[in-house]
Amino acid sequence: MKRRALLPGILHHGLLLILAALWLTPILWLVLTSFGVDEGPNLRTFFPQALTLRHYRELLSSSGSVSSFPAWFTNTLIVAVFTCLLSTVSVLSTAYAMSFLRFRGRKVLMKAAVLLNLFPGFLGMIAVYFILREAGLTNTLAGLVIVYSGGAAVDYLIAKGFFDTVSRSLREAAWLEGANEWIVFRRIILPLARPIVVYTVISSFLYPWMDFVYASIIMSSGIAMDKTVALGLFSLVDKVNRNRYFAQFCAGGVIVSMPISVLFIIMQKFYVEGITGGSVKG
């Protein structure tokens, strides 16, 4: 019995090993290049000739007209914190209202959200750009926060789906104790919905780090200090800068990827927990 299972086991893990190698090679190359001696992409060999920390040093102390990573990082962090606050409040309020409350216009609003989601997002963003320009908010962090959090509420469906699985009887019991709808939301439902709250917080915090399109429309000044991490790193590998800054791009990629991927993996864990059972069922 044991002998017979040996060969399939080896094949099985061999296949896993090949796949894992395929999936990890580009990431390995990212890390290697960031520590390699070449400034541009290393075109001769896969492994760098020698290792150095120079690119990290240059990147973290940069404040030039091309690379100014510390400023990008601070910009994105500020935008992400405020976006996270506003978006989370919007999404969770909307989800709670749509899931628990019954009021006039509820179905209309839900259909409107579906409808709005069918349009490509940045079609409207073009008009938003002109509106923000009139208000003097283009190329400001406040403008970006508005863009990221303003429309966040239309993505309430995941949170609503979770709220839908929470038992209604808890709410009625709380009413009998004299609690109003606000207390129920704040003290009973939110603590129960922890997975989806965490998911919403992390996903809205990550959005400004991942987004490239909206930032490129709103922050169009081209000034290095104004950029977000995504915009800045993109500018490091454009046609002009690639050969001088590619290693710095990789270093920046490694630096932002570490916290982001940790958050991302935590978020996915809560997401899977949220949608596939393990949730609170009445």
Place this chain on the structure above:
Amino acid sequence: MKRTAATKESFFQAFTRGDAGVKLTALFWGAGCLVRRQTGKGLLLLLEQTVLLLCVLLTLPFLRKLPTLGTVQAERIWDPVARRNVWNDYDNSFLILLFGVICLLLIGLYLLKTLQMVKAARQAEQTAAVGGQLPTLRQDAGRLLHQDFHRTLLFLPVAGVTLVMAIPLLVMILIAFTNYDRSHLVPTNLFTWVGLDNFRLLTSLANSSAFAYAFPRVLGWTLLWAVSATLSCYFGGILMAMLVNHRRTVAKPFWRTCFMVAMAVPQFVSLLLVRNLFADVGIINTLCKQWGVTDWLYRIGAIPTAGVIPFLTHPSWARPMILLINFWVGVPYQMLIATGVLINIPRELTEAARIDGANALQVFRRITLPYILHITGPSLISGMVANVNNFNVIWLLSRDVYVTTDQQLAAAGATEVDLLVTWLYRLTQDQSNYKMASVIGLLVFLVCSALTLVTFSRITGRGREEAFQ
């Protein structure tokens, strides 16, 4: 519940039957409340009305110009007082369109609110008539935390969505019916209504427009992309999840993490990296040349020029490569979701099948796959919608890298690898062709609506919502 003793009346019934206070409410919102000594509430309503009317008055000049979108061209004229050239008092078509639309919406809101005010005033009158107690301002405020809690909750989200999504979208949709393009740029030029001309540009074959040539090609690739990207990642994810979660696998979390690392790295990092990996002057090309792969491919005629594999620069290579790279990015994500579902498959089902003598393939085909399809099937359609709008992958892989050699496509601002959405972006950012961008935005909407019509009824349909409650 005493308060709702009054019977329901329409606006006209309420208006004609109501007393002077009710009738005055149609003009001054707080009137009904003031008559019934709800002074605080009355004043608040009056304030609300004043603010709303002020906004209408401020935007009214724009509404008046909405039919023409402005007539006064911007020019510099000699100002004898200041002794220099100054800009004249010109019209800005875009602002006229924007604030004209906002004005219309405000007027609509005002009328709607007036109807509600009159009805509410009439109800208050009837409640007072039967000796009922009218709520104090404090009680009304208290309702915002319970009976009217939805107003409190939805104020911020609805305001945000209206200002950042709904109104801008409405304006952009209207631009599809104007001639707003490079030669009609605001503020130095005016644009105006042109009816359905832009849509004709897409369809008519007679005037040999570049758009009529590019549109079916881009649409075709968009649909092909949406279907193949979604299906490949979906089934790839299921297979990978089954491989990783197989009972023979040792150290499952380790393998899972390996694949998730590739997904967790932000796309702009991983995709920009991969695009340099596969660049014409890139490390993969170097290695292929060293190993003789490039020469072999050239000999069998798979690459057009000797010495370089045009991974991301030739149409017949770029499309499959982009699909492949998307597979690399997307499969771990689907694996994660499929893993969640797989873990929840009742073990009795698979065990029973095994005892009945089913082999692994049969168990997969008859039990595992139908189970996963049943749970995640609807997400296939939303996945396709997401892929129609999948800007990142195409954009990050092709921007500055892929240059089309097809003159007619280039004239329309498109390339062979463009989706409708990236085409839209190119049109606005590179060509300032807002009118056609808007038309294409509408078409994306149509494609997505067609795809979503199926799931739409599922989301808001009766029965499903309350199923778990």
